[in-house]
Amino acid sequence: MSAVATIVGYGLREALRRKVFAVVLLLTLGFLGLYWLANHYVFRDVDDISPPVGIDARTFAGAFMFGLAMFATLFLGVVLAVFLTLGVVRGDAERGLLQPLVVRPVGRSTLLFARWLGAVAVCAPYVGAVYVAAMLITGLTGHWWPDHALVPGLELAAGVAIVAALSLLGSVFLTATANGIAVFMIFGAGLVAGLLGSIGHALNSHTLQHSAKIAAWLIPFEALYQDGLRQITADTTGFTGFLLQLGPFGGAYTGGALLRLWAVAYLVLIGILAVAGFARKDL
């Protein structure tokens, strides 16, 4: 246990020293500033809008804006997670940083787990903080609050934890650059699959819906994000609820307890693959 704590501390210190952390913080401040500005103008003008009958303009605007903020939060969290983990094995081994640690009486699985834990210890609070900040901005500016606040935030953090695990797995086999590209491509593919799913539901296309469902189970961080989107308007009914379900920042069709269980199983599976790959790796 003390080895895990030591390596988590090592990872945290590395995270704080990396320029990416400062860059992400700056980007976050920039995003939150712009997000506040957007909310300010949207909700200033929302009362002057005359929407079609049955649509609550304020609810629609709030849910849409906050859905957008959730996407940005996920993206920033993923950037942080990927940059903290993309070179943990092969990248660090090529730079000669890994060997002095691996020869110590610490299991390779312990080392991987601790590095993942270190990344999650940075990314999860970060995602939580940005999520809460965005929610406060929308709530205080537009007087709209999500139907469920806690679970979507936890699901975003869990999604980022899954991406961190995928990035760690990639780091066992790929160079840091190749791994970064691969993980961002997977992330992009997941988002595209989610959007296609929304379009599929809007058009009632079973093929698109089926493809999106398969993608969601293959890369559950996207499904968790979609489930979070669903949760923020879970109690919104009527035509407003229907419109929000069409997406892209307000509805989803994959979720529930099974998804969360699968996300946990997926993490374990990724962990097993990463440990097996690392155990066989010559350094």
Added chain:
Amino acid sequence: MTTALAVRGLEKRYGPVDALAGVHLEVGEGELVGLLGPNGAGKSTLVKIACGLVRPSGGTAQVLDARAGSLEARRRIGYLAELFRFPGWYTAEELLELHQRLTGSEGGAAERRELLELVELTEARGRRVEQMSKGMQQRLGIAQALVGRPPLLLLDEPTSALDPVGRRTVRVLLEELRSRGISVLLNSHLLSEVELVCDRVAILLHGRLVAEGSPSELAQARGVEIETDEGVRVFEGASREDAPRLVAELVNAGRHVYGVHILTSTLEETYLEAVGGETS
């Protein structure tokens, strides 16, 4: 003598390349063994298998009766890689503390102080790694390898970045370690250094052990040089055992003998002979 490292029939293949092709080697307790060979001979691979960084394709490697690479074996070794880097933001003291935690060493501040003193980095204890010269980092690397007082030290080119004074510091340090009963496997290109400090030398070529023995055993007789009143005469091919007879013959022939030198090959000559002048 207890065996600190026992390598038997060790093989390692990287695709079609045999990095190690059945190497047998032992490092006894308190023994300092030098590993020589041209680039690509398999020296670093052998060291990496011994410390668990690389998996062997065949044969066995045991560290004090524990399988090399096992947690038990890793508790008993200290290792300095040929190409290593420490996080630049750690100070010397913090880096040693990190490795103390990872090894479970209870030496605390006293151990850190002793190690930094041993590698002459006491003054740099608060300096960050990124502010150190390559030579200082290499000495710090040796100090981290010694954390937890491992009975076996595996050093892969530990003096490659050191100036002559730094190399001398390491040489003295190695002698000090031997006096403490620590076994050392030293992989180095610096033949003079190996000759000076090692009890035994093993020469690898194409993954095979081509010569092994103490530096004096490996040194071959080249002849006897005798200084007489007629000048210096060299008896090529003669050995140490021939010297009294040669002196007696010269004296009987009325020559005055002022000095006798037994000529032997240097480790460098032995090495060049063993590897056939091969380089990578």
